[in-house]
Amino acid sequence: MRKILIIGAGKSTSVLIDYLLKKSEVENLQLIIGDLEVKNAEKMVGKHARAKAISLDIFNSGEREKAIQDSDIIISMLPARFHIEVAKDCLSLGKNLVTASYISEEMKQLDEAVKKKGLVFMNEIGVDPGIDHMSAMQVIDRIREKGGKMLLFESFTGGLVAPESDTNLWNYKFTWNPRNVVVAGQGGVAKFLQEGKFKYIPYNRLFRRTEFLHVKDYGKFEVYANRNSLQYKNIYGLDDILTLYRGTIRRVGFSRAWNMFVQLGMTDDSYTMENSEEMSYRDFINSFLPYSPTDSVELKFRHNLKIDQDDIMWDKLMELDIFNSNKKVGLKNATPAEILQKILMEKWSLSNDDKDMIVMYHKFGFEINGEKKQIDATMVNIGEDQTSTAMARTVGLPVAIAALKILNGTISTPGVQIPITKEVYDPILKELAENGITFREEEKEYLGYNPFGEVGN
Amino acid sequence: MRKILIIGAGKSTSVLIDYLLKKSEVENLQLIIGDLEVKNAEKMVGKHARAKAISLDIFNSGEREKAIQDSDIIISMLPARFHIEVAKDCLSLGKNLVTASYISEEMKQLDEAVKKKGLVFMNEIGVDPGIDHMSAMQVIDRIREKGGKMLLFESFTGGLVAPESDTNLWNYKFTWNPRNVVVAGQGGVAKFLQEGKFKYIPYNRLFRRTEFLHVKDYGKFEVYANRNSLQYKNIYGLDDILTLYRGTIRRVGFSRAWNMFVQLGMTDDSYTMENSEEMSYRDFINSFLPYSPTDSVELKFRHNLKIDQDDIMWDKLMELDIFNSNKKVGLKNATPAEILQKILMEKWSLSNDDKDMIVMYHKFGFEINGEKKQIDATMVNIGEDQTSTAMARTVGLPVAIAALKILNGTISTPGVQIPITKEVYDPILKELAENGITFREEEKEYLGYNPFGEVGN
Numbered sequence: 001m002r003k004i005l006i007i008g009a010g011k012s013t014s015v016l017i018d019y020l021l022k023k024s025e026v027e028n029l030q031l032i033i034g035d036l037e038v039k040n041a042e043k044m045v046g047k048h049a050r051a052k053a054i055s056l057d058i059f060n061s062g063e064r065e066k067a068i069q070d071s072d073i074i075i076s077m078l079p080a081r082f083h084i085e086v087a088k089d090c091l092s093l094g095k096n097l098v099t100a101s102y103i104s105e106e107m108k109q110l111d112e113a114v115k116k117k118g119l120v121f122m123n124e125i126g127v128d129p130g131i132d133h134m135s136a137m138q139v140i141d142r143i144r145e146k147g148g149k150m151l152l153f154e155s156f157t158g159g160l161v162a163p164e165s166d167t168n169l170w171n172y173k174f175t176w177n178p179r180n181v182v183v184a185g186q187g188g189v190a191k192f193l194q195e196g197k198f199k200y201i202p203y204n205r206l207f208r209r210t211e212f213l214h215v216k217d218y219g220k221f222e223v224y225a226n227r228n229s230l231q232y233k234n235i236y237g238l239d240d241i242l243t244l245y246r247g248t249i250r251r252v253g254f255s256r257a258w259n260m261f262v263q264l265g266m267t268d269d270s271y272t273m274e275n276s277e278e279m280s281y282r283d284f285i286n287s288f289l290p291y292s293p294t295d296s297v298e299l300k301f302r303h304n305l306k307i308d309q310d311d312i313m314w315d316k317l318m319e320l321d322i323f324n325s326n327k328k329v330g331l332k333n334a335t336p337a338e339i340l341q342k343i344l345m346e347k348w349s350l351s352n353d354d355k356d357m358i359v360m361y362h363k364f365g366f367e368i369n370g371e372k373k374q375i376d377a378t379m380v381n382i383g384e385d386q387t388s389t390a391m392a393r394t395v396g397l398p399v400a401i402a403a404l405k406i407l408n409g410t411i412s413t414p415g416v417q418i419p420i421t422k423e424v425y426d427p428i429l430k431e432l433a434e435n436g437i438t439f440r441e442e443e444k445e446y447l448g449y450n451p452f453g454e455v456g457n
Numbered sequence: 458m459r460k461i462l463i464i465g466a467g468k469s470t471s472v473l474i475d476y477l478l479k480k481s482e483v484e485n486l487q488l489i490i491g492d493l494e495v496k497n498a499e500k501m502v503g504k505h506a507r508a509k510a511i512s513l514d515i516f517n518s519g520e521r522e523k524a525i526q527d528s529d530i531i532i533s534m535l536p537a538r539f540h541i542e543v544a545k546d547c548l549s550l551g552k553n554l555v556t557a558s559y560i561s562e563e564m565k566q567l568d569e570a571v572k573k574k575g576l577v578f579m580n581e582i583g584v585d586p587g588i589d590h591m592s593a594m595q596v597i598d599r600i601r602e603k604g605g606k607m608l609l610f611e612s613f614t615g616g617l618v619a620p621e622s623d624t625n626l627w628n629y630k631f632t633w634n635p636r637n638v639v640v641a642g643q644g645g646v647a648k649f650l651q652e653g654k655f656k657y658i659p660y661n662r663l664f665r666r667t668e669f670l671h672v673k674d675y676g677k678f679e680v681y682a683n684r685n686s687l688q689y690k691n692i693y694g695l696d697d698i699l700t701l702y703r704g705t706i707r708r709v710g711f712s713r714a715w716n717m718f719v720q721l722g723m724t725d726d727s728y729t730m731e732n733s734e735e736m737s738y739r740d741f742i743n744s745f746l747p748y749s750p751t752d753s754v755e756l757k758f759r760h761n762l763k764i765d766q767d768d769i770m771w772d773k774l775m776e777l778d779i780f781n782s783n784k785k786v787g788l789k790n791a792t793p794a795e796i797l798q799k800i801l802m803e804k805w806s807l808s809n810d811d812k813d814m815i816v817m818y819h820k821f822g823f824e825i826n827g828e829k830k831q832i833d834a835t836m837v838n839i840g841e842d843q844t845s846t847a848m849a850r851t852v853g854l855p856v857a858i859a860a861l862k863i864l865n866g867t868i869s870t871p872g873v874q875i876p877i878t879k880e881v882y883d884p885i886l887k888e889l890a891e892n893g894i895t896f897r898e899e900e901k902e903y904l905g906y907n908p909f910g911e912v913g914n
Contacts, residue, residue, distance in 0.1 A: 189728055194748035198731040200793070201745075202722030204661035209747060230731075265659030271646055274655040288658075290666060291651035293905075336657075448750075 001030045002407060005071035007056060007086060008078040009035040009044045014387050016075070016396030017044050017051070019435075023404065024050040034067055058082060061089075069093050073407050075399060083107065087121060094119065098403045100126030100395055103418065111416040120406050124418040127358060127394035128157040131379070131432070133235075133418055134398070134425035135439055136362050139377060140236060141422060143366045151242050151372065152365025152448060153232070156213065156223045158249025159391055162355035162382045163218065169316045171251030173348045175356035176391055182341045183269050184248065185262075190225035193244040195448060201225055207255035207262055211247070213361050215378050216440065221359065223247035224255050236420065243448065249359050257316045260305055261340060264288040269337035276334040282325040284339055297323055320347055355383040358390040360439075365446050372446035377439045394437060401431045458487045459864060462528035464513060464543060465535040466492040466501045471844050473532070473853030474501050474508070476892075480861060481507040491524055515539060518546075526550050530864050532856060540564065544578060551576065555860045557583030557852055560875065568873040577868060581875040582859045584815060584851035585614040588836070588889070590692075590875055591855070591882035592896050593819050596834060597693060598879060600823045608699050608829065609822025609905060610689070613670060613680045615706025616848055619812035619839045620675065626773045628708030630805045632813035632840075633848055639798045640726050641705065642719075647682035650701040652905060658682055664712035664719055668704070670818050672835050673897065678816065680704035681712050693877065700905065706816050714773045717762055718797060721745040726794035733791040739782040741796055754780055777804055812840040815847040817896075822903050829903035834896045851894060858888045 004020060006013060013033075020031055031048075034056030035041040041053035058064050058078065068074055068089045073096045076086045080101035090097040091110055096119055103123045114121050124130055132155055140150060161173040174181060190201040201209050210222040226246040233239060250258075261267050265288050273279070273287065282297055289300040301323075307313055321327065322343060329339050350356065360379040365372065383389035402419070405411045411424050419425055432438075461477060463470060470490075477488055488505075490498040491513030498510035515521050515535065525531055525546045530553045533543045537558035547554040548567055553576055560580045571578050581587055589612055597607060618630040631638060647658040658666050667679040683703040690696060707715075718724050722745050730736070730744065739754055746757040758780075764770055778784065779800060786796050807813065817836040822829065840846035859876070862868045868881050876882055889895075 189722060189725060191728075195750070197748055198744055199746075199748065200722055200725075200730070202661075202720075202725060204659075205720060205722065263659075263661060265646060265657055265662065268646060268657075268659060271648075273657070287655055289656075291654055291656065293652070 001028055001050075002073075003030050003032060003071040004073050004075065004403060004407070005032045005034060005067055006075045006077060007034050007058065007067075008076065009033050009037075009040040009053075010077060012392050012395055013044060013077050014396070015392040016077070016400045018388075019397060019400040020404070021048050021051060024048075027404065027408075029404075032067065032071060058085060061085075065089050065093070068095055071095065073098070073403055075099075075403050077399075080104065090121070091117065091119065096406050097121045098125060098399055098406065099123045100130060100399050102129060103416065107416055115415045118414045120411060120414055121416040122402050122406065122411070122419065122424070123416065125398050125402050125428075127391070127398070128360070130398050130419065131394055131437065132157055132360060132362075133420050134429050135360070135377060135379065136364075137236060137420045138422075138425050138429060139362065139364050139375060139441075140238075143364060143368070143375075146368060148366040148368035148373075149240075150238055150364070150366050151446070152244075152363060152374070153236070153238055153241060154243065154245045154247075154361075154363040155232075156247045156249045156359075156361045158221065158359045160249065160251065160357045160359060161350070162357040162390075165350070165354040165356075166251070168347065169312065169319050170254055170257060170348070172254050173350050173354065173356075174345065175350065175389065178341050178345055178348070179337075182267055182337045182344070185224065185227070186267070186269065187227050190227055190229075192225055192229035192246070193242065196242045198230075204262060207259040210255045212252065213249065215359060215361065215380060218359070218380055220252050221249050221361075222252045222255055223249055235418070243365065249361065253312065257313045260307075260313060260317070263305060266336045266340045269335045272333040272335055273339070276329055276339060277332045279329045279339075280325045281321065281327045281329065281343060282323050284329060284336075284343075285322055288336075320344065350386070352386060355385070356390045357382045358394050362439075365448060372448075374444040374446040375441055376444055377441045379437065379439045381437055393435075397432055397435055397437065398428055401428050458485055458507075459530075460487045460489060460528040461530050461532065461860060461864070462489045462491060462524055463532045463534060464491050464515065464524075465533065466490050466494075466497040466510075467534060469849050469852050470501060470534050471853070472849045473534070473857045475845075476854060476857040477861070478505050478508060481505075484861060484865075486861075489524065489528060515542060518542075522546050522550065525552055528552065530555070530860055532556075532860050534856075537561065547578070548574065548576065553863050554578045555582060555856055555863065556580045557587060557856050559586060560873065564873055572872045575871045577863050577871055578873040579859050579863065579868070579876065579881070580873065582855050582885075584848070584855070585817070587855050587876065588851055588894065589614055589817060589819075590877050591886050592817070592834060592836065593821075594693060594877045595879075595882050595886060596819065596821050596832060596898075597695075600821060600825070600832075603825060605823040605825035605830075606697075607695055607821070607823050608903070609701075609820060609831070610693070610695055610698060611700065611702045611704075611818075611820040612689075613678075613704045613706045613816075613818045615678065615816045617706065617708065617814045617816060618807070619814040619847075622807070622811035622813075623708070625804065626769065626776050627711055627714060627805070629711050630807050630811065630813075631802065632807065632846065635798050635802055635805070636794075639724055639794045639801070642681065642684070643724070643726070644684050647684055647686075649682055649686035649703070650699065653699045655687075661719060664716040667712045669709065670706065672816060672818065672837060675816070675837055677709050678706050678818075679709045679712055680706055692875070700822065706818065710769065714770045717764075717770060717774070720762060723793050723797045726792045729790040729792055730796070733786055733796060734789045736786045736796075737782045738778065738784045738786065738800060739780050741786060741793075741800075742779055745793075777801065807843065809843060812842070813847045814839045815851045819896075822905060829905075831901040831903040833899045833901055835899075836894065836896045838894055850892075854889055854892055854894065855885055858885050 031051040033041040033044050034054045038055040045051040045053045075098045076083050083099050084106045159175045185206045206224050210224050213221045229244050229246040286297045358381045362377045364375045381390040488508040490501050491511045492498040495512035502508040502510045532555045533540050540556050541563045616632045642660050642663045667681050670678045686701050686703040743754045815838045819834045821832045838847040
C-alpha cells in the first residue's frame with residue numbers, strides 16, 4: 001500500500017480526503033490524517049479501512065519526522081507559515097510534497113536541493129492560487145502555440161454566496177476566513193498595467209475603482225484590483241503584455257457600501273481602541289465621527305459620507321444593526337478591524353442550508369495573423385452543502401489530483417514549483433472537468449480598454 | 458571664558474548664534490560652532506572674536522569627545538537621530554546638553570544616570586515642541602494654582618507664509634522641511650478626546666475633518682488633527698480632561714485641496730513608481746487615474762474626485778502646472794511623495810524677499826468656583842528676512858536662552874527633561890517676550906464642543 005500523509009484536518013480537507021478514499025482501492029492507497037487534535041482527524045476518517053487518524057504535533061520534530069518517513073507523499077494543509085518545517089523534512093527524507101499555499105521565500109530557497117534529489121514540491125495548487133494558474137496557462141500556451149501574441153490578461157476570482165442563499169442586502173456572506181475579507185486591500189498600493197500604462201490605486205480608492213463583469217446565467221458582478229498584478233509578468237512569462245490586471249469578484253454594490261467602512265477607518269488593523277470591550281456598536285461607529293452634543297450618530301454618519309436617506313447603502317447599514325447602543329463589542333484591546341469583523345459575523349455567517357459559490361473569470365486579449373481577438377473563460381462552482389462547499393471542492397480536488405499524479409509519476413519534473421506547465425495543468429484540468437469544475441470559453445471581439453469603440457473628440 | 462559648543466551649523470542656527478554672540482561680552486562666552494563642513498560653521502561665525510568655527514565629524518568619536526570635553530555646555534542642532542551619541546559623551550564627560558528635538562526612547566533611558574551626575578539634558582525646547590510646552594504649562598499651572606480644574610486643552614501650531622508673502626492660491630509655501638509637509642499625517646491614525654469621547658481619524662479623512670480658528674488681525678485659519686494627542690494627558694498631567702486635541706494650522710482651503718493628492722495616492726511614500734525618471738508631470742497624475750483611450754487626464758481627474766469646473770480647487774491645480782506633459786519628473790526610482798514634493802517645490806519655495814510666519818493657538822477650558830471659563834492664547838511671529846525667519850527665531854531663541862540659563866544655574870534641576878516646569882518656562886518665556894515672542898490672552902465664555910449653544914431637537 002502507498003501511504004499519503006495529510007497534515008491538518010481542517011474543514012477544507014473533507015473533499016480532498018473523500019476524493020482520495022474513493023480512489024484508494026483502485027490506486028492501492030492508505031491515508032494517514034495527522035492533526036494536533038486527533039479527534040478532528042478521526043472525524044474525517046470515519047470507519048474507512050484505508051484511512052487512519054493520528055495525533056501529530058508539527059512542532060514536535062520527532063513526531064513530524066516519523067510521520068513523514070512512514071509515508072510516500074505528503075500533503076500539507078497547514079496554514080502557509082507552517083509548511084517550511086514539513087518541507088525541510090520532506091527534502092531530507094526524500095518525499096514529495098503538495099501544498100495549496102503561495103510559495104514563501106524560504107520554500108523557494110529549497111528549489112536547488114529539491115531538484116538535486118529529483119523531488120516534486122508542488123505549491124499554489126488550490127483554487128486561487130491554483131485553478132487560476134492552470135486554467136490561465138492552458139489558454140495562454142494554446143494562443144502562443146498557434147503563433148498568437150498576448151496583449152491583455154485579466155483574471156478575477158471571488159468566493160461568494162450561491163444565488164439561492166443570497167439573502168442579504170450586501171449580496172455577501174463569509175464563505176472563508178472573515179478576517180481576510182475585512183483587511184482585504186491593506187497590504188499596499190494596487191499596481192497593474194492598462195494598455196501599457198502603469199496604474200496605482202491607494203487603499204482609500206480601491207473600492208471605488210471597480211469594473212463590471214457579466215457571467216452567463218449568473219448576471220452582473222464587480223471587481224476590485226488585487227495588490228500586485230505586475231508580478232504575473234514574470235510568473236506567466238507575459239513580458240510585453242499591455243494590460244495585466246487581477247482582481248477580486250463581488251456582487252455589484254458591495255464595494256460601494258464596503259467603502260463606507262474604509263473611509264471612516266473601521267477596517268484599520270494597526271491599533272487597538274480605548275475601552276473596546278465596554279463599547280456598544282453605536283459607540284464604535286461614533287468613534288470615527290466628530291463629536292456633537294446634539295446631532296445623532298446616524299445624521300453625522302450620513303453627513304460625513306454624504307449618504308442620501310433613500311440610498312440603498314443606508315439600508316445595508318441598518319441591516320447590520322450597526323447603530324445599536326445595547327449590543328456590546330465585548331472584545332478586549334480590539335482593533336477596529338476585529339470589532340467590525342465581529343459585527344459582520346453576526347449577519348454574514350452561513351446558515352446550515354446556505355451554499356457558497358466560487359466564480360472565476362479570465363480575459364485573454366491577443367493578436368494573431370494581424371487580427372486582434374479576445375477569449376473570455378469563466379468558471380462557476382456552487383457548493384452542495386456545508387461540507388462539500390465550492391471552496392472545499394475547488395481547493396481540495398486539485399490538491400488531491402496533483403498528489404495522486406505525482407505519486408503515480410504522471411507529474412515528475414522536479415523542483416519547488418507552481419502548476420503552470422503543461423505536464424501539470426493538462427491532466428489536472430482534465431480530471432477537474434470530470435468532477436464538474438469546468439470553464440466556459442467564449443471568443444469575443446477584442447476591445448481592450450475601449451469598450452465602447454469610441455474615439456475621443 | 459565659558460565655552461558653548463554648538464553642533465550643526467544649519468540654516469536654523471543663525472538666530473541662536475546671533476543671540477549668544479550678542480550676550481558674549483556681558484556673559485563672558487566663547488562659541489564653538491562645529492560642523493562636518495567647516496565652511497558652514499565659518500559662515501555663521503563671521504569675524505566675531507568670541508566665536509570659532511571647527512570641523513566636527515560626530516561619527517568620529519575622538520573628535521566628538523574632544524570638542525565636548527573642551528566645552529562647558531553643548532547645544533546639539535543635529536537631526537534628532539544623531540543626538541544620542543552626543544548625549545552619551547555629555548553624560549560621561551559631565552556636560553549639560555540642550556536640543557530642540559523630541560526625546561527619543563534612548564535619550565529617556567539616560568535619565569537616571571543624568572540625574573545621578575546632577576546634569577541638565579533639556580530637550581524639546583524649540584517652537585513645536587518647545588514654546589508650545591512652555592506657554593501651555595504656564596497657563597495650566599496658573600489655572601490650577603487658583604483652584605481651577607482643566608476641562609479642555611487644544612493646541613495648534615503652523616509654519617506658514619507671512620500675509621505679505623501670501624501670493625499663491627494655496628496660501629502656502631514651504632517654510633521648513635518640504636518632505637514633512639508632503640507625508641504629514643501618515644504615521645498612523647489621529648487619536649484625540651472630545652468631551653470624554655475617544656475619536657479616531659484615518660489618514661484619508663484627516664484633511665476633511667478640519668476645524669476653524671480666528672486669530673485677531675490675521676483672520677481665519679483651519680486645523681487638522683495631529684497623530685496622537687492622547688499622550689499629552691501624561692506629559693501635561695491632564696488626567697481627567699474631557700477634551701484633548703492638538704493640530705496643525707493652515708490657511709482655510711488648503712486641506713480641502715491637499716486632500717485631492719491624498720485621495721489619489723500621490724502622497725504615498727511606501728513604494729517606488731515604474732519609470733519615474735522619464736515620466737512627465739501629466740504621466741504622474743495619470744498613473745492614479747483609470748485608463749481611457751479618449752478621455753483627457755483633466756476630465757478623468759475632475760470626474761474621479763467630483764470637482765466642478767468652477768471650483769477653486771481646480772485653479773489650485775492649474776497653478777501647480779501639474780498636467781504639463783513636457784515637464785519631466787527626472788527622479789530615479791522615486792516614490793509618489795518624492796515626485797509630488799518636487800512638483801510643489803517649483804511653486805511653493807520662498808523667494809528672496811518672502812517672509813514666513815509661525816502661528817500658535819491654545820485653548821484652555823476649565824471650571825473654577827462652579828463656573829466654566831475659557832482662555833485662548835495666541836502667538837504670531839513673522840520673519841524679518843530669509844536669515845532671521847520666524848522659524849529660526851522661534852526655534853533658536855528658546856534654545857539659546859535655555860542654554861545660557863543652564864550655564865548660569867538659573868535652570869538647574871537635573872534630568873533628561875522637557876520645558877514643562879515653572880523653573881524652566883517662567884524665565885524663558887519672560888525673555889522670549891523681551892525678544893518679541895509674546896502670547897495674547899483672551900478670556901472667553903466656555904463653549905466646549907457646543908459652540909452654537911444649542912440643544913438637540
